[in-house]
Structure formats: C-alpha cells, structure tokens
Amino acid sequence: MHAKNFLDIIKKYDSGFISLSNKNKTEKEISLIRKKLSTILMGVDYGVSKVIDSTGAEMDLLFVADKFQNAGLKKVLIRCGKVCHQDSILFFPRRKPPLLISTAEKEEDTPLPLKSPTPTSEESTYLAELEIPFLKDAVSCTNLDSFSGFNAVMRKSEAIKIGKECGINLNDLRAEKRELLQKPYIDDSDLPLEERLRRKKEMFFKVIDNIDLFMNNINAIKEKQSWYHVPFYSAWMGAIPVGSKHFSLGQILELWKYDGWTTECSCGGKIYVTSATGSLLSGCGGGMGYCDTCRTTHFQLKPLMKYVKPTLRYVEKKLPYDVKIDSLDEVIRQLKLLENS
Numbered sequence: 001m002h003a004k005n006f007l008d009i010i011k012k013y014d015s016g017f018i019s020l021s022n023k024n025k026t027e028k029e030i031s032l033i034r035k036k037l038s039t040i041l042m043g044v045d046y047g048v049s050k051v052i053d054s055t056g057a058e059m060d061l062l063f064v065a066d067k068f069q070n071a072g073l074k075k076v077l078i079r080c081g082k083v084c085h086q087d088s089i090l091f092f093p094r095r096k097p098p099l100l101i102s103t104a105e106k107e108e109d110t111p112l113p114l115k116s117p118t119p120t121s122e123e124s125t126y127l128a129e130l131e132i133p134f135l136k137d138a139v140s141c142t143n144l145d146s147f148s149g150f151n152a153v154m155r156k157s158e159a160i161k162i163g164k165e166c167g168i169n170l171n172d173l174r175a176e177k178r179e180l181l182q183k184p185y186i187d188d189s190d191l192p193l194e195e196r197l198r199r200k201k202e203m204f205f206k207v208i209d210n211i212d213l214f215m216n217n218i219n220a221i222k223e224k225q226s227w228y229h230v231p232f233y234s235a236w237m238g239a240i241p242v243g244s245k246h247f248s249l250g251q252i253l254e255l256w257k258y259d260g261w262t263t264e265c266s267c268g269g270k271i272y273v274t275s276a277t278g279s280l281l282s283g284c285g286g287g288m289g290y291c292d293t294c295r296t297t298h299f300q301l302k303p304l305m306k307y308v309k310p311t312l313r314y315v316e317k318k319l320p321y322d323v324k325i326d327s328l329d330e331v332i333r334q335l336k337l338l339e340n341s
C-alpha cells in the first residue's frame, strides 16, 4: 500500500474513515448513501474526501477531517456509522491514538485504541500497519471539500433536508459543536443575578489582587494552554456588525497589557476594562470595567472603537477543545511556585 496525503491530515486534524458498503447493499444504494453522508458531513463543516485505491478507482469509503477545527467529529461519525448500518468507524483524534469504534446498532460503543502515528511514521506503511480490513487498499484522498464559501447557504439547507431523511438533526449537531467551542464562556444563567454579579467581582479581584504575578508571567501564561484558556467571567466583546466573542484569562491579560483595555479612574486608580459592547456603525456603546483602587464598576467607557478594535484578532480564533483547563486558583498557586523557584 502506498497511502498518500492521509498522514499529514491525520496529524493535523481530528479525522476518520467511514465505510459505505456492507454485503447487503447494492451499488446504487452505496452511491446514494455516499451522496447523503457527504452532504450531511459537509453541512456541519467537515471536509470530506473520496478514497482512491491503487487502480485509481473510488473506494466505498469516505475520509473526513475536521479541517476548520469545529470539534464533535467523533460523535458525528458514530451517528453516520449507525445511519448507514456499518459495523464500525475509524476515528483519529488529533495527537492521540486512533480508535476503532463499533457502530453496530445492538452493541455499546467500545472504542478499540490502535497504534498512534509517530513523527517518523511513513505514509506508505502507517495505515497498513493498523490492519483495518476496509482500509487495506486505500492509496490516496482527494481535496477535502466542504460547504464553506460560494453557495454554502443553499447547500446547507440541502444538508439539513437530507439529514432529516436519515434521522440526523443538523441543527442539533451544530448547536453541540458551538457549545464545545464556547468554553471560555461561563454559563451561570441559572443563578440569580446577585450571585452572578458576586462571582464576577470575586473572580475579577482574585486576578487584580495578584496583577503583578500575572503580568510578570504573561509569557509563561501565553505558552501554557491550560492557563491561557481559563474562562474569565464577563470578558467579552459584542459589536455590530462584527459579532460577539468571549475572552479567556490569557486573552484579557493581553488586552490589559498591550491593547489599552485600561483607563484612569477619577480616584487616581486604574480601571481594568472587562467588556465592550455597542454598534460600530453608530458608535453607541462603550467599555465596562472595575477600578482596582475604589473597586467601583464603570460603564460607558469611550470610545467604543478603542476597545473593540484590538479584539478583532480574536474573533475567528477558536479554543483548542482537547485541552484540559486549570482552575484560576490552580493557576495562581502554580504561578506563585514559579516565582519562588
């Protein structure tokens, strides 16, 4: 076997194979299920590729990759495996060993871990070494197509329709993915307002009371994802027409240190801005923040653009969803150890 270009993708993104055939399916049925599954998978923004064998023929397989790092691929592949009555799907989590996952309807999902590709793995041998029967003849994949770009909206509505026929609700899948990507956001909507405000202030001052510790070690925080991505209460930007974005601890520290998300308080103290909301079209709105000295909350800090502009570089940035995040207390504890070492 001489597998081309699979390994680069497998090392870079969550990816996987799903077989389209089984002994009961006719060629026509396979072709229909191929069309349906590609449409569904692209409809939730995964890249889908044909799999080619050594004779140049298209195999009854799809290769799928989470090329926009949207998360949730494993779950979606399992659902697809069940829909087309396959025995199993093969899932490659990024930087972790691949899993062979049973999708036979009566069985529980018991993932079988396989050997990881190592940095030295050869394209030509890695897939063969896995000894998965349906992969035996796979030689190469084609471009990873997806729906982003021209005509995406129309094709997504087609995907939703086909999904429905197959018993897959695309809107639910999209919502689940959004949830996975919103990790910097602390959902406390079920708590009373007073408790929410109390927690917000408590977290803010936990950082502000240790602000030198955080600022002196900002490079260490930037390098360590489990610190950088700690969710930070109310650190967010919402601006028409850009949209909204929550910021993590690392991002808010950067905004404070480098991007002018601070201003002077009339008491002589320093106001640390934690959010900015409004409309860039009308200029209405402004920043909100707390003073480190008199500890009061300030609203309508102007101008809005001063606060929104530096956040634009974060708008498209997504959280690496497979990273374990430390608690704020743990970050403070470890930073103190670092300083004293």
Ligand SMILES: [Zn+2]
Binding pocket: 265, 266, 267, 268, 269, 270, 291, 292, 293, 294, 295, 296
């Ligand atoms: Zn003040």
